[in-house]
Amino acid sequence: MASAQATGTTAEHALVQDRTEPDGPGPGRARDWAEIQERMLVPLYEAVHDRLEVGPATSVLGLGCRSGLALLLAAGRGAEVAGLEAQPELRQLARERRLRVGAEGRPGGRTTAEQDDVPRTAYSLVTVFEQLPGACDPARVVAEAARLTLAGGHVVLAAWGPPERCESAAVLDVARRRAGRTTARDPFALSAPGGLEDLLLGTGLRPAGSGRVSCPFAYADLDSAVRGLLSTGLYDSAVEFSGRSLVAKELEEILHPYRRPGGAVRMANVFRYVIAERMR
Template sequence: MTPTLVPHHPARDWAEIQERMLVPLYEAVYDRLGVGAGSRLLGLGCGSGLALLMAAARGARVAGADRDHARVELARERLPEGVTITEEPPESVTYDVITAFHATDGILPGLRTLTRSAQSGTAVVLAGWGPPERCATEPVLRIAARLADRGPAPGPDLDALVAGAGLRPAGSGRVSCPFGYANEGSAVRGLLSTGVFDEAVRATEPAQVEKEIEEALAPYVRPDGTVWMPNVFRYVVARVR
């Protein structure tokens, strides 16, 4: 199979292709927490700002932080004037809701710092992949670990993060977030934009990574050329003690 080899612009590919795949997750969390007029929400790892835009449309006052400069610039373009988007999380918070829809183990130190300054009862939401058997994308993600010459990298243990940050568990949920793409090329660009494959690309060759992603996508290509991958994401809700 010939690799796609299309020019990639990761931040824009994330904004235009991949970010929308998690809209059902964002909606489910906002519905559960009653995010709306009067809510004050901070998005950690806010990407190019779609989740913040959705919260703002509900009437919430929002702010975000993401270490990817290009994504931050896109978020600033699409969010209303006056919304603060930074590349480092604030040292203190005055928000009702803190979200980390793309939680990783590396978020723990910053999360501890934030929650020390947050008011008791502040909601903290962490989200990540659901059970591997419920995620069609899981075999594709294993490619990243193998090509980077490291062991399998399952999603973070969300409950352990809650405990490590000293938060009080307050519930959890699972949400169906299928990944749908117009074609294989769009799927490859979207998946590469997640950042999961960055280490693999550095360790091998971009063409090899693309080739293996395309091969793993083959079972999910439909007769019309579109790609459909059912996935389930899990989120946990916790409260500052």
């Protein structure tokens, strides 16, 4: 696909979203996450599942599970799985995968979940794979994860690795630059040494291991790359301030160095995770 053609397609797609989704995420963006972006984190999910030997003896809760791919992979290992997700469009997609996913509480409130959807009150493993980089209050998210973990169970927290190890860092900077004076959280705020570990203080959790995982972001073409990135939620403040079409155009421009022959887009990235044990 030629550059001009790709740019036109993406800009038109973003313009339609400007007109039809002014109040936040809609079904189209949720599907972009499920069909394009979510698979980029499969190496992270699998590394954690391998390390903790997730299987039939494990009960897993995905906190902020989005459309539930990590849970689906855990269920494939025999684990009992459930999730909590605030966005109804993502929650519906997870349920279409036959996952039990309840509604997660908004910031400032406690988790609420329909009893039929989330059968347990505590789990042997609670994962927070996607939520922390864009969270307004990461400490609250971790405290909630601890509350939902059985004594002796584990919580897994994940975030971007060092920005110098992530080719997507320059692309993510569009979110900050196009957000104007609105609040746009730095996705690398927890990437510094000790960033994730500091969130464990006062939660009843103690560090029990950590690791880094290569998670390249690979897309079929420029249009898919832009749609996938916009589906992460990290660009919400930028879109609100500058509009989707302008943010999409700038993403296209900054993604060009990562295009491969044939039009595919690939960026090497590293994610970091911390395992914490719930003390008795």
